[in-house]
Amino acid sequence: MARLVVLGGGVSGHTAATFAAKWLGSAHEVVVVTPNSKWNWIPSNIWVGVGEMSKEEVTFDLAPVYAKAGINYKQAKALSINPEGSELLNKPFVTIEYTLAGREGMTENVEYDYLINATGPKLNFGATPGLGDANGLGEFTVSVCTADHAVHANEEFQKCIQKMKKGERQKFLIGTGHGLCTCQGAAFEYIFNIEHELNKAGVRDMADLKWISNESFLGDFGVGGLHMKSMGFAVSSKIFAESLFTERNVDWIIGAHVNKVEKGKVSYELLDGSMGEEEFDFSMLIPPFAGVGLKAYAKDGTDITATVFAPNGFMKVDANYSAGAYENWRASDWPKTYQNPTYGNMFACGIAFAPPHPISKPMSSPNGTPINPTPPRTGMPSGIIGKAVAHSICDRILQGENAPLHEASMAHMGAACVASAGKGIFDGTAAAMTIYPVVPDFEKYPGTGRDTDYTFGEIGLAGHWIKHILHHLFIWKAKLKAGWTLIPE
Amino acid sequence: MSKKAEHNIKAYGNNFTTMTPGPFAIKLRTCKIWQFIRFIVINIKMLVVVRKSH
Numbered sequence: 001m002a003r004l005v006v007l008g009g010g011v012s013g014h015t016a017a018t019f020a021a022k023w024l025g026s027a028h029e030v031v032v033v034t035p036n037s038k039w040n041w042i043p044s045n046i047w048v049g050v051g052e053m054s055k056e057e058v059t060f061d062l063a064p065v066y067a068k069a070g071i072n073y074k075q076a077k078a079l080s081i082n083p084e085g086s087e088l089l090n091k092p093f094v095t096i097e098y099t100l101a102g103r104e105g106m107t108e109n110v111e112y113d114y115l116i117n118a119t120g121p122k123l124n125f126g127a128t129p130g131l132g133d134a135n136g137l138g139e140f141t142v143s144v145c146t147a148d149h150a151v152h153a154n155e156e157f158q159k160c161i162q163k164m165k166k167g168e169r170q171k172f173l174i175g176t177g178h179g180l181c182t183c184q185g186a187a188f189e190y191i192f193n194i195e196h197e198l199n200k201a202g203v204r205d206m207a208d209l210k211w212i213s214n215e216s217f218l219g220d221f222g223v224g225g226l227h228m229k230s231m232g233f234a235v236s237s238k239i240f241a242e243s244l245f246t247e248r249n250v251d252w253i254i255g256a257h258v259n260k261v262e263k264g265k266v267s268y269e270l271l272d273g274s275m276g277e278e279e280f281d282f283s284m285l286i287p288p289f290a291g292v293g294l295k296a297y298a299k300d301g302t303d304i305t306a307t308v309f310a311p312n313g314f315m316k317v318d319a320n321y322s323a324g325a326y327e328n329w330r331a332s333d334w335p336k337t338y339q340n341p342t343y344g345n346m347f348a349c350g351i352a353f354a355p356p357h358p359i360s361k362p363m364s365s366p367n368g369t370p371i372n373p374t375p376p377r378t379g380m381p382s383g384i385i386g387k388a389v390a391h392s393i394c395d396r397i398l399q400g401e402n403a404p405l406h407e408a409s410m411a412h413m414g415a416a417c418v419a420s421a422g423k424g425i426f427d428g429t430a431a432a433m434t435i436y437p438v439v440p441d442f443e444k445y446p447g448t449g450r451d452t453d454y455t456f457g458e459i460g461l462a463g464h465w466i467k468h469i470l471h472h473l474f475i476w477k478a479k480l481k482a483g484w485t486l487i488p489e
Numbered sequence: 490m491s492k493k494a495e496h497n498i499k500a501y502g503n504n505f506t507t508m509t510p511g512p513f514a515i516k517l518r519t520c521k522i523w524q525f526i527r528f529i530v531i532n533i534k535m536l537v538v539v540r541k542s543h
């Protein structure tokens with residue numbers, strides 16, 4: 001009997017674990033180690049953050065789902081990996097620390113034959129003074145990165161609405177809280193939900209909305225922007241985004257590295273080197289992401305963390321990490337199999353794998369401060385990669401160690417994205433987009449880097465309906481209800 | 490409502506060089522019949538991209 005251990009129960013880890021359990025059956029064991037007791041459909045946290053959904057509608061308990069799937073579920077966080085075993089244990093193992101009520105702080109060594117690292121990110125609030133610290137979110141801003149954060153964000157948002165109803169003007173500042181953030185899409189969706197709710201509450205004229213982000217142009221979204229086919233033109237997402245911001249009367253600051261957050265005020269540095277300050281009454285700033293801080297040790301106890309992980313804490317995989325300057329970047333730099341180059345039985349998927357470089361062109365201010373989005377690895381690509389990695393490992397367990405690995409390069413994969421404002425069936429709107437491929441391939445698609453036959457975007461009710469359907473569909477799939485394998489990632 | 494989006498443009502401000510939707514474009518976004526058609530079209534397009542990605 002082989003044992004597959006999956007670290008993390010988010011989109012990528014959950015997808016990998018559930019498919020592996022299905023394909024391996026009861027002859028082999030799948031173990032999931034995740035510190036959370038609940039699964040969270042993160043895209044819908046946006047609706048929680050404006051009071052349109054409850055926490056219970058975007059989360060569910062993992063234990064009964066894993067029990068149904070025959071998965072050994074350990075509510076714990078991983079501390080370290082011993083890919084060669086230790087002087088006491090011959091097999092590779094992971095050291096975990098329980099977070100389960102009643103067993104908090106207890107540690108255990110979990111042996112494995114294959115390991116998937118799908119831990120997701122550490123929300124690195126501590127990277128920006130005032131945004132938070134090592135313990136998490138600070139007191140001056142809110143976040144929608146977790147369901148609990150989103151509940152708190154809505155509480156603060158509702159206080160602002162009450163103030164506006166009493167005639168007190170409020171300023172909303174939404175965006176990224178550091179020069180190296182990703183997930184601009186989440187902040188983009190949140191600011192337009194805020195705008196929608198303010199309209200609905202009849203207080204839009206009492207609010208000033210401003211976007212602040214590390215993108216060098218509006219509509220970069222961490223993927224270097226995209227060109228969409230529209231009205232016979234290949235239109236840049238910059239035009240698309242600027243048009244939407246103008247229509248909704250939302251001002252913007254771009255190319256900004258937020259370097260300090262205080263009560264009611266952020267300080268920032270721009271790409272031109274100038275410094276600025278922006279006041280706010282309500283602010284949601286996405287933190288930068290980092291690896292969760294896993295350590296790795298050789299059999300003799302030597303620290304080999306730098307061999308297994310990149311300096312940012314994400315696990316090294318089959319990417320080209322020596323591409324160098326932007327001019328040398330190729331689509332082929334991006335990983336295909338997500339196998340660790342040193343230890344062939346370890347894989348990483350979702351946010352946990354170390355990307356070879358950003359997708360957006362790297363930039364820095366004259367002061368040397370890097371200000372550019374880091375690459376998104378969430379949502380659809382995260383699920384597809386998780387499934388491909390699970391497929392590879394199952395093949396190796398069932399067919400032998402030389403079974404070929406499955407590939408899922410972000411340079412050969414598209415993504416669908418829906419940013420929706422409002423929740424009513426007929427009073428919401430959404431920007432629906434597809435992008436193909438996620439990582440531009442300028443050799444295959446000269447100019448835009450993408451196939452404009454499959455890269456499009458439009459605004460309207462239709463996308464909003466799709467967003468509703470996706471919410472229910474993906475929670476249905478994650479709960480492993482009837483037909484879940486038929487629902488694509 | 491007719492040219493509401495245009496009124497948000499500030500001369501030589503951030504948004505002076507962008508395009509804004511006119512009344513017809515905005516109407517189409519909430520026209521249920523048109524949006525039902527777009528719903529079918531967008532779904533097909535997304536399914537094609539999903540299929541190409543697996």
